Amino acid sequence: MPKGNFDAALKAVDGRFEDALSSAADARLRRVLLEAQRPPTRKRTWAIAATVVAACATFLLLWSGGAPRGPLMAGGLAIENLSGDLRYAEGKDRTVTIESGTAALSHPSFAGFAEVASKASFLREGDDLRLVEGKARFVIGKRGTKGPVRILVSHGAIEIVGTQFTVYQGVDGGRVELNEGSIRFVSLDGRSFLLQPGQTLRWPQDLNPPPRTAEKVLPAAPTQTTEEPAVFRAQPSRPPVVAKAPSTIRTLEEEQIDSAALLQRVNMLRSRGQFGEAATTLEAALEAGYRPVTRERLSYELGSIYTRQLTDSAKACAHWRAHILRFPSGRYDQEVIAAQVELGCPAVP
Amino acid sequence: MTFEDCYQAHRRRVYQWALRYGGGKASWAEDLTQDVFLRLLEHFPRLDGHHDLGGWLYRVTANLALTRLRTERSWVGRLRRLLGAEEADAVEGPPDLALVREEEAGEVLATLQSLPGQERVVLCMKVLEGKTQKEIAQVLSLSEGYVSKLLTRAWAHVSEAGWEVDHAEG
Secondary structure, eight states: OOOOBHHHHHHHHHGGGTTOOOHHHHHHHHHHHHHHHSOOOSOHHHHHHHHHHHHHHHHHHHHTTOOOSSOEEETTEEEEESSSOOEEEEOTTOOEEEEESOEEEEOTTSSEEEEESSOEEEEEETTEEEEEEEEEEEEEOOOOSSOOEEEEETTEEEEESSOEEEEEEOSSOEEEEEEESOEEEEETTSOEEEEOTTOEEEETGGGSOOOSSOSOOOOOOTTOOTTSOEEOOSOTTSOOOOOOOTTSOOOHHHHHHHHHHHHHHHHHHHHTTOHHHHHHHHHHHHTSOOOHHHHHHHHHHHHHIIIIISOOHHHHHHHHHHHHHHSTTOTTHHHHHHHHHHHTOOOOO | OOHHHHHHHHHHHHHHHHHHHTTTOHHHHHHHHHHHHHHHHHHGGGOOTTSOHHHHHHHHHHHHHHHHHHHHHSHHHHHHHHTTTTHHHHTTOSOOTTTOOSHHHHHHHHHHHHSOHHHHHHHHHHHTTOOOHHHHHHHHTOOHHHHHHHHHHHHHHHHHTTOBOSOTTO
């Protein structure tokens, strides 16, 4: 009995291949291409020696049946050997320990990868990744629709918005140092701590309940809800923050806390699919007298919403054009240009 | 336009073509996408602004896919499979279960993967990309007569696998 029309069935399957490139695969491709663009730094003799070694290795691989291309697999994790001298082991509980060498670890549901250059152990837990012990730098790509990427550690989980950071997990505690972007640490008892670039959060000491003269004070923004996390501030000696209207004069520190809460609210709206409201919030914030450095970030987030979520090409192109004029040589130039190319925005005369 | 801009603008499309020619195998498509952009990197300084980059990438993707599929069917590929090195691929299909779950989708991909490399690529170009035999022949540097023969064979294989086909004449 015929199975059905082949053309129709093939076209139906093909529809799923559109936009199927995962963030993890994209990150791997970018890394390979970046590596390929680096100019050679060794002397020619080294290149010749390396060629001879590679030829011998290829011969040995073919002789022994060859190794499959692509990453190695252990404990449900894809492991890329970045240094060529990687040694790793998989425990009975599927914990993967990188013993020496440099590796990048990922799995299909994890939109990014962990780069490890020293001994560290990992465990895949469903869609999440647990750093059991050791130190790793994480690079996270754009999130899909499945909610935030999470790194599990001994005293909670780190939820990531799209960023670069380093996590150290010891036997009794650890720390996360944020290099770029924004992350939220959710402790085992459900409290949230939002980190800004340059901040470090240590566990368990930074997770201890605050004294009665509460150090963690939420800026009282008009649309704030109880679901919003506390804003984590790295220096315990900082004075409590008194919330002010956005148009009043604030210290840089206050503004950073304000804008962090604002971005948190925007992210929450985005995660709920309320993109129009998220865009309106950012549009209003851009008129609220923030410093240029903050406005640049807010403007970038607004452009991302127009581009990715609202898919309004005309509005997005106009916004990116204005963004470049307002923030020439800005921090997000590369991303803005990429978005313009992707949208096919007309060239600026 | 920088190389990064080109990658950003074309990566999804190249990966989509690669998924087609790989019969839905994500790891295979990723490897092919990598090869395509490495080839672009190599030729990038010589491509001028007027070049139809999309067309260039399309030709390179199709031809590299053919080469890769041909190598896999060569004696080296067979030897490696015999020695178990490609065991993972052999038991993989229909692959990428996260992407394709339904029974029919699995069957159509299994049929696609069972086709010899040239037949598979030519069939995808005809059905999914709407190319004429002449266009396919130009992209793959084959004669039009040979493309016609490949399509006839491909439809015969598809029909033998139990599918209804619209193009029995090739």
